[in-house]
Amino acid sequence: MSPIVSIQTLHKSYDDGFEALKGVSLEIEEGEILALLGPNGAGKTTLISTVCGITTATSGTVTVGGHDIIKDFRAARSLIGLVPQEINLEPFEKVINTVRFSRGLYGKPRDDAAIEKVLRSLSLWDKKDARIHALSGGMKRRVLIAKALAHDPRVLFLDEPTAGVDVELRRDMWDVVADLKASGVTIILTTHYIEEAEAIADRVGVIAKGELLLVEKKTKLMKRMGQKQLEVQLAEKIDAVPASLRSDAVTLSEDGCTLIYTYDTKRERTGITKLLSQVADAGLVLRDLSTRQSSLEDIFVTLVREDAA
Numbered sequence: 001m002s003p004i005v006s007i008q009t010l011h012k013s014y015d016d017g018f019e020a021l022k023g024v025s026l027e028i029e030e031g032e033i034l035a036l037l038g039p040n041g042a043g044k045t046t047l048i049s050t051v052c053g054i055t056t057a058t059s060g061t062v063t064v065g066g067h068d069i070i071k072d073f074r075a076a077r078s079l080i081g082l083v084p085q086e087i088n089l090e091p092f093e094k095v096i097n098t099v100r101f102s103r104g105l106y107g108k109p110r111d112d113a114a115i116e117k118v119l120r121s122l123s124l125w126d127k128k129d130a131r132i133h134a135l136s137g138g139m140k141r142r143v144l145i146a147k148a149l150a151h152d153p154r155v156l157f158l159d160e161p162t163a164g165v166d167v168e169l170r171r172d173m174w175d176v177v178a179d180l181k182a183s184g185v186t187i188i189l190t191t192h193y194i195e196e197a198e199a200i201a202d203r204v205g206v207i208a209k210g211e212l213l214l215v216e217k218k219t220k221l222m223k224r225m226g227q228k229q230l231e232v233q234l235a236e237k238i239d240a241v242p243a244s245l246r247s248d249a250v251t252l253s254e255d256g257c258t259l260i261y262t263y264d265t266k267r268e269r270t271g272i273t274k275l276l277s278q279v280a281d282a283g284l285v286l287r288d289l290s291t292r293q294s295s296l297e298d299i300f301v302t303l304v305r306e307d308a309a
């Protein structure tokens, strides 16, 4: 299957000479949710702005649905919806009119049934006649999404959809994104919240200093790079790791009640059996065992740190 978005060696230098994208190549499959992670100034917004035709690339090519975004910009843009980071709505406009207007901007004929479908899918139908200023922050974000979906795009870009929103609203947005995916929309979102990528993305791309450091299936990424920790809770507190157990992989918790063993999930032999027999040989009595998988956050921090080094 050919990708719905294909980005080939994209370079972007701004007028002041700053190189914000240094040859980014990326293919996005139809129906997936791709999260772009990266520190401030990494180039995430530049990348999506270029694909959406808001910023012009210095070199490289982008196609959306097989259409070149420069040579065939109308066809390409008709397939794209963009939800900007900032809420930029007309405060005294009615919800339904602002969404209708967005559809008109793409030269699509008025279609009340299509607008109703979009508003209903975002639980905004009850609010269709409300003025924007009377809506809560969460509802305003939904209106931004409704506007971006008004012309039936197949690809939706969300630029930090949950920046600065509370936990409840963030989860609400995740549900909205999941529903959109279920309806067949391909979603690319930028985020600073690693837990967001962990919760909703199928694939994760990590950008730093204008380069795509990695793009991989989230599950595979966590498996490939993940480390696990086995926590061995002891029946009695100890002062130090027994000599027979001493290694870089074994540490003692501050309260002296838990031995923490870090192991690599990629290795065929994790060393757990040996560790547990050594614990028994050292005369230690176990109270409980638990494991902890390293999170995407650990992986991200390691990657960006390695890149900086």
Ligand SMILES: Nc1ncnc2c1ncn2[C@@H]1O[C@H](COP(=O)(O)OP(=O)(O)OP(=O)(O)O)[C@@H](O)[C@H]1O
Pocket (backbone or CB within 6 Å): 014, 015, 016, 018, 020, 038, 039, 040, 041, 042, 043, 044, 045, 046, 047
């Ligand atoms: N119009 C511009 N002129 C010059 N430099 C720019 C311009 N727009 C962005 N930049 C620079 O390009 C780099 C990438 O910016 P971009 O907004 O793409 O990053 P980002 O990853 O989206 O960051 P954030 O997470 O902070 O939103 C930054 O160093 C930024 O200062």
